[in-house]
Amino acid sequence: MDVELTEILDALCQYAPFNEIADEAPLADMTKEIEIQYVRAGEWVISPDAFNNTLFFIRSGAIEVLNKDNILIRRMNEGELFGYASILRGGKSSQTMRTIEDSLLYRIPARWFIKLYEENDTFSDFFELAREVRLRLAMDSQSSDVSLMTCPVTSLLRRQPISTQADSNLLTAAQIMTEHRVSSLLITNQQELIGIVTDRDLRTRALSKGLPFDTPIADIMTANPIVLDSHDYASEAVLKMMASNVHHLPIIKDGKPIGVISAGDIVQRESHGSVYLISDIFKQSNIAGLQNISRKMTHTFTQLVNADANTQMIGNAMSHIGIAFVKRLLQLAEEKFGKPPVPYCFVALGSQAREEQTIKTDQDNALILSDKYDPKAHGEYFATLSNWVCQNLDKCGYDLCSGDIMASNPRWRQPLSVWQDYFSQWIREPKAEALLRLSIFFDLRGIYGDKSLALQLNRHIRKEAKEHTGFLTFMARNANQRKPPLGFFRQFVLDGEGKQSRTFNLKERGIAPIIDIVRVHALAMGSDKLNTFERLEDIEDAGLLPDGRAKDLTLALEMIGMVRIRHQKEQIDSGESPNNHVNPANLSSFEKRHLRDAFDIVARQQEFIKFRYAGKRS
Amino acid sequence: MAMHISNQHSEPLDWPNLFKKWAKEAPEGALKRYYQAGMIAANTPLKDVPLLALDLETTGLDPNNDEIISLGLIPMKHNAIRCQGAGYWMAKPKKALHAESVTIHEITHSELTDAPQLDHILDDILDVMSKQVLVVHCVAIERQFLLEASLKHYGYPLYFPVLDTMDIERQAQHKPWWRQFGKAPSLRLDACRQRYHLPRYKAHHALTDAISSAELLQAQIAHHMDLAAPISRYWL
Numbered sequence: 114m115d116v117e118l119t120e121i122l123d124a125l126c127q128y129a130p131f132n133e134i135a136d137e138a139p140l141a142d143m144t145k146e147i148e149i150q151y152v153r154a155g156e157w158v159i160s161p162d163a164f165n166n167t168l169f170f171i172r173s174g175a176i177e178v179l180n181k182d183n184i185l186i187r188r189m190n191e192g193e194l195f196g197y198a199s200i201l202r203g204g205k206s207s208q209t210m211r212t213i214e215d216s217l218l219y220r221i222p223a224r225w226f227i228k229l230y231e232e233n234d235t236f237s238d239f240f241e242l243a244r245e246v247r248l249r250l251a252m253d254s255q256s257s258d259v260s261l262m263t264c265p266v267t268s269l270l271r272r273q274p275i276s277t278q279a280d281s282n283l284l285t286a287a288q289i290m291t292e293h294r295v296s297s298l299l300i301t302n303q304q305e306l307i308g309i310v311t312d313r314d315l316r317t318r319a320l321s322k323g324l325p326f327d328t329p330i331a332d333i334m335t336a337n338p339i340v341l342d343s344h345d346y347a348s349e350a351v352l353k354m355m356a357s358n359v360h361h362l363p364i365i366k367d368g369k370p371i372g373v374i375s376a377g378d379i380v381q382r383e384s385h386g387s388v389y390l391i392s393d394i395f396k397q398s399n400i401a402g403l404q405n406i407s408r409k410m411t412h413t414f415t416q417l418v419n420a421d422a423n424t425q426m427i428g429n430a431m432s433h434i435g436i437a438f439v440k441r442l443l444q445l446a447e448e449k450f451g452k453p454p455v456p457y458c459f460v461a462l463g464s465q466a467r468e469e470q471t472i473k474t475d476q477d478n479a480l481i482l483s484d485k486y487d488p489k490a491h492g493e494y495f496a497t498l499s500n501w502v503c504q505n506l507d508k509c510g511y512d513l514c515s516g517d518i519m520a521s522n523p524r525w526r527q528p529l530s531v532w533q534d535y536f537s538q539w540i541r542e543p544k545a546e547a548l549l550r551l552s553i554f555f556d557l558r559g560i561y562g563d564k565s566l567a568l569q570l571n572r573h574i575r576k577e578a579k580e581h582t583g584f585l586t587f588m589a590r591n592a593n594q595r596k597p598p599l600g601f602f603r604q605f606v607l608d609g610e611g612k613q614s615r616t617f618n619l620k621e622r623g624i625a626p627i628i629d630i631v632r633v634h635a636l637a638m639g640s641d642k643l644n645t646f647e648r649l650e651d652i653e654d655a656g657l658l659p660d661g662r663a664k665d666l667t668l669a670l671e672m673i674g675m676v677r678i679r680h681q682k683e684q685i686d687s688g689e690s691p692n693n694h695v696n697p698a699n700l701s702s703f704e705k706r707h708l709r710d711a712f713d714i715v716a717r718q719q720e721f722i723k724f725r726y727a728g729k730r731s
Numbered sequence: 732m733a734m735h736i737s738n739q740h741s742e743p744l745d746w747p748n749l750f751k752k753w754a755k756e757a758p759e760g761a762l763k764r765y766y767q768a769g770m771i772a773a774n775t776p777l778k779d780v781p782l783l784a785l786d787l788e789t790t791g792l793d794p795n796n797d798e799i800i801s802l803g804l805i806p807m808k809h810n811a812i813r814c815q816g817a818g819y820w821m822a823k824p825k826k827a828l829h830a831e832s833v834t835i836h837e838i839t840h841s842e843l844t845d846a847p848q849l850d851h852i853l854d855d856i857l858d859v860m861s862k863q864v865l866v867v868h869c870v871a872i873e874r875q876f877l878l879e880a881s882l883k884h885y886g887y888p889l890y891f892p893v894l895d896t897m898d899i900e901r902q903a904q905h906k907p908w909w910r911q912f913g914k915a916p917s918l919r920l921d922a923c924r925q926r927y928h929l930p931r932y933k934a935h936h937a938l939t940d941a942i943s944s945a946e947l948l949q950a951q952i953a954h955h956m957d958l959a960a961p962i963s964r965y966w967l
Contacts, residue, residue, distance in 0.1 A: 118814055120932055120939045149812035149942070151927075151949035173930040191930075215928045215953075217946060220811070 118144045121219065124172055128192035130239035139229065148220040152212045158195075159210040164344050165199040166223040174216025179209045188213070197240055200226055231703050266345045266364055270372035274363070276301045277330065279308070283319050284326040286310060297361040299370050300334045306370045308334035311361055340365045341374075350374055394437040398445070400505055403438065407509040410434065411685050414472045418682040424674030425646050428469035435465050436560050438509050439478070442502045443561045450498055454491045456483040456563040459502075462518060466558035467628070467643050472681055472691050476503065476511040477518050477553055479525040481566040486528045499526055518553060529566050533573045540577040543587035552591060555632060556643050571641065578636040585637050586728030592629035593719045597712035598622045608694070616694040619680070623673035623708075626715050627666055630722055634658070637726070645670060658721075666718060669711035676704055736902045736955050736965065743963040746770040746892045753890070761854035762885045768861040770892060773963035777952070780962045782807045782894065783863035784945035786937045787876055790824055794875035798824040799849055803938030804859060805945055807866070809952045812945045818859055819938040822849035850884050860891060868920045868944040870895040870967055892966040896923065896947045899965075903955045923947055927954065 122144045125131045131140060149172075152158060158176060159165050169176075171193050178186045178195070186208065189195060199206035200223045229236040276299035277289055290298050290312070300308035310330055318324075318333040339357050341350055343366035350362055360376040390406060390413055397403045413434070417427050443459055462477040464470045480499055482491075499520035507513050520526050527535070539551060555574065559567025578584055598608070598617040608617050631648045640651040646667060653663035680699075681691035697705065738744075747770045754766035771780060785804040791797035799822055806816035823846045867873040870893045881889030900923045904916045916922070920943055921934060927950035932943050952958065956965065 117819075118817060118938070118942075120936070120942065121814065124930070145814050145817070147814045149814070149946060149949075150810055151929075151946060151953055153953045173928060215950065217929055 117141065118147075121147060121149075125170060125219070128170075130236045133235045133239070134229075134233060135235075139233075143221060143225045143229075146222050146225065150218045150220055152216050152218060154212050154214050154216075156212055157209065158212060158216075158218065159199070159206050159208070161209050162346050162349065163206055163209075164204045165196050165206045166204050167196050168194060168200065168221040168223065168226040169196045169210075170194055170219040170221060172217040172219055174212060174218075175214040176210050176216060177213050179211065181207055183209075197226055201240075227703075231706070237706075265343075266341055266347050266350050266374060267343050267366075267371070269347055269350075269374045269378045270364060271378070272372065274299050274370045274372045276370065278302065279329065279331040279334075281330050282327045283315070283324060283330060283333070286330045287315060290315075295373075296375065297373055298330075299363055299373065300330060301370070304369050306338070306340065306363055306365065307331075308336045309338040309361060309363060309373075310334045338363060340370075342366075343371060347374075390434055391437045394434070394441050397441060400508060403441065403505070403509050407438070410510060411472060415682050415685055418678055424469075424671055424678060425644075427678060428464075428467075428471065428644075428674075431470040431472065432461075432465050432468040435470050435474070435511065436461065438506060438511070439502070440561050442505050442509075443498075446498045446501050449501070450494060453498075453562070454494055455485045455487075456566065457481065457486075457495065458559045458563050458566040459520065459561040460567050461558050461560050463553045463556055465560075466556040467645055468558075469628075469645060471678070472685070474511065475514045476506050477514050478503070478520050479518070479554075479557075480520040480527075481532055481559070481570060482526070482528045483563065483566065484528045484530050495526055496521075496523070516550065529569060532570050536570070536574050537577055540574075540581050540584045543584045548587055548591055552588070552629070552632070555636065558643055575636070575639045575641065579639045582726070582728055585633060585726040588629075588633045588636065589722040589726035592626060592633055592722060595621050595626050595629075596719070597626065597715045599709065599712045599716060615698070616696045618693050619673055619677045619695050620693040623712060623715060624670065624677065626719060627670045627673070630715075630718050631666065633722055633726065662718065662721070665714045669714040672707050672711040676700070676708060736899055736951075738963070738965055738967050743773065744892070744966065745773060745963075746966065747772060749890070753887075757887050758885055760885065761857045762881065762887055762889060765857040765861055765889075771862060771864070771962065774961040776959050777956060777962055777965065778809050778958035780808070781863050782809075782866050782945075782948070783860060784812070784866040784941045784948070785860075785873060786867065786940035786944060787873055788935060788937045788940075789872075789876055790826070792872070794872075794879045797876075798822075798826065799876050799880060800824050800843060801937040802852075802856060803936070803941040804856075805938070805941050806863070807945045807949070809949065809958060812942065812949070816859075817938060817942075818856075820852045820856065821846040822852060823847065849880055853880060853884055857889075864962060864966055865891050865893045866944055866948050867893055867895060868923075868940070868947070869897045892962075894948060894965055895967055896920075896944050896951060898967065899948070899951050899955070900926075903951065920944065920947065924950075927951070 118141075122137070122141055125140065125144065126137070134140060152174075154174075157163075158169065161181075171189060171191050173191050175191075176189045176193075176195065178189065180186050195210055196206075198208065204223075230240060231237070275289060275293045275295050277286055279300050279302055281289075286298055290296070297309055297311045299306055300310060308331065310333060314333055314335065319328065324333070338361075339353060339359060340363045341353060343364050353362060354360060354376055361373050362375075363370045364372050364374060390409060393406055394403065397406065410431075414427070414431065417430055439459060439461070447453065458481045460466070460479050460481060462479060464474055465477065480495060482495065486495075503513065503519045503521040513519065518525060536554070539548065539554075555578075557567060557571060557574075559565075608622075628645050631645050631652065634652045634657055635642065635648040638652065638655050638657055640648055640655075642648045642651055649663045649667050649670075652658060657663075676695065677693060680693075680695050684691045700708065750766050750770045754763060754769075757763040757766050783804055783806050785802070787799050788801040789797045789799050801819070801821045803819045804817070806813050821843060823843045825848070865873070874891075874893065877889050877891075881887065897918050897920075900918055904918075904926075916926075920940065921931065924931075924943060924947055927947065929943075929946050929950060932939050934940060934943075
């Protein structure tokens with residue numbers, strides 16, 4: 114039967130974005146799937162770490178939004194929508210929503226939100242804000258334990274639960290546990306969990322007390338054990354285990370146990386995580402050990418992607434892993450070749466300096482030496498050290514730089530004063546050709562040794578760059594060399610011909626141009642940030658761009674970066690080696706639409722810097 | 732929370748058994764099927780009860796002479812009203828509409844000329860009502876009109892268990908005589924809704940009014956009723 118729910122449709126259509134949607138037919142269909150819910154003041158609508166796949170419309174009442182630390186973010190009233198941020202994040206909500214007045218809510222299924230978002234420009238424009246919110250949330254939650262925070266506890270389950278009835282005795286219980294090689298056994302009564310017995314219980318409550326084999330297992334079990342819901346996150350498991358000092362948690366779904374996770378499962382899971390990987394790196398005393406770890410890198414990368422980490426988190430994690438390899442190698446080198454005769458600083462360049470590394474990168478690095486450096490006396494030491502480090506980085510998966518921008522190249526192993534002269538020369542007399550190649554040096558981060566050397570050099574670069582507008586003109590022109598792949602009618606322009614190469618390069622045509630644009634602005638304003646997202650924040654704060662443009666670039670970079678990361682993850686999953694070439698045919702309509710928007714932003718901002726740093730041709 | 736709300740019968744009605752009895756007596760057809768489907772057990776907790784909010788518009792207030800001209804219903808549970816199951820019917824009355832009833836529900840004769848007679852839709856409505864506890868605002872009206880319609884059409888009465896939002900509200904608002912001042916609170920649907928901060932709706936459309944009662948019941952449950960209590964404590 115076709116029933117018009119006029120009252121509900123009318124209520125929705127009083128408010129944006131529904132009031133701007135010209136065609137009411139899909140809205141009328143959507144209305145038929147709404148559920149109405151009354152919630153009393155003070156109750157959770159989306160509780161902490163809850164899974165949410167509902168778009169909520171506040172028909173009446175008021176809701177407050179709290180962040181993870183229970184800080185009030187904002188208050189929403191009649192006509193406002195919430196829940197979309199978590200839908201866009203695949204169901205994970207990092208904010209919580211609580212009623213502050215008795216409220217009447219319309220619950221709209223996520224699929225309607227996604228459908229309208231993909232098919233209706235008015236609707237999705239309204240929620241552009243949502244992406245911004247999502248990005249900010251993701252950045253807020255940036256933390257080293259991202260994998261545990263965002264991985265559902267069910268992903269740790271590796272087998273069906275092993276259980277027995279309450280009337281079995283000690284002997285059979287121990288036999289079942291031995292047979293299945295488990296350290297805990299669930300005690301059930303018609304599938305319902307009534308208790309748990311662990312190895313330790315058998316030891317302390319049965320064996321040490323000399324209980325007979327035919328004692329019912331119910332006598333020694335822990336009745337009504339602490340459990341976890343299948344919707345919870347692994348982080349919740351850690352908290353519960355710590356708070357209650359237990360090592361096994363049954364997971365309950367629809368009232369029935371579906372498995373058990375142990376403290377060991379969590380440690381094992383985290384041992385692949387970036388944090389443990391880094392601490393492992395520092396435990397290695399030889400190259401073979403480091404090489405071993407480097408083989409786990411793709412696993413760490415795909416885990417971060419699976420855990421829904423954003424590009425900034427992943428860039429950060431991958432860079433810090435890379436930096437850990439460099440540091441450990443330098444520590445080992447100093448043990449091998451002796452303490453350095455004069456202070457030096459090993460610097461990362463390019464993506465590692467910006468903390469934006471992805472899975473597959475060449476090494477780009479250099480060495481700044483103290484001005485006390487005497488080539489005759491000290492030259493051999495630093496040559497040996499640099500060669501050894503660069504060669505071994507190569508063995509650990511960081512390929513040698515094809516352009517030879519490495520500390521092993523004597524040209525890039527110089528005292529501070531020489532470096533300062535290099536940069537002064539590049540900045541005062543820029544040659545576009547050379548700068549394109551050398552722009553990599555303008556993202557420079559000291560990662561080991563005397564970091565004040567790198568700080569001094571960066572200060573020098575900022576001062577010189579700001580004072581020489583001609584240099585900025587050159588940099589701006591450089592930033593315009595790589596164009597986004599957008600043709601007439603907003604079609605993607607492909608890089609290759611023929612079936613095999615109907616792709617475009619996301620890095621060359623999207624990510625690199627944004628990084629270049631942002632670097633020009635950052636140098637122009639003398640920002641000391643290296644990370645592109647952080648630079649964009651400085652640029653926004655300084656009001657260097659018209660309102661909202663810095664945010665546009667942030668979103669564009671996140672969008673393109675996310676597509677690249679997912680693409681690389683899929684390549685890894687299917688056994689290919691990851692690259693930056695994406696075939697538009699393999700993109701979802703959602704990705705296509707937003708990629709086009711992102712590339713539009715890049716193209717517009719390239720136009721903008723042309724005029725912003727026009728300068729005279731000289 | 733005020734937990735004194737109940738059906739106020741010393742013996743709650745045993746609906747499942749009554750249904751069994753009527754299933755034997757009712758004539759073959761939709762009404763017999765309705766009784767044969769049975770009714771949920773009296774000890775079913777309120778939170779698990781399938782509910783169906785229902786509202787009628789009629790040509791007047793006299794069940795013996797006036798007729799049902801539209802009927803709206805919507806399924807719900809204590810925490811969700813499901814638009815997906817919403818139903819709305821119009822029925823052509825046998826007698827002409829009076830002018831004053833037209834001004835109330837704004838359904839005109841011309842709208843009803845194409846509608847089927849109630850007889851033709853009663854079977855469908857009984858199918859939807861099957862095994863549901865009805866939710867209405869003021870049970871006397873809905874029960875009497877549906878009973879009359881059933882007697883006329885099937886020659887046998889239609890009875891069904893009901894949660895009456897008006898009765899619930901009367902109990903929730905009840906104060907002992909020594910604490911009553913001024914007027915008794917209004918029990919009109921709109922007035923009840925305002926006490927729970929529910930939005931104002933345009934009244935007198937059967938489906939909208941059914942949704943209104945459904946929302947009111949959700950609010951009443953949240954404020955005054957016990958989700959774990961057996962339905963027999965509340966049903967009339």
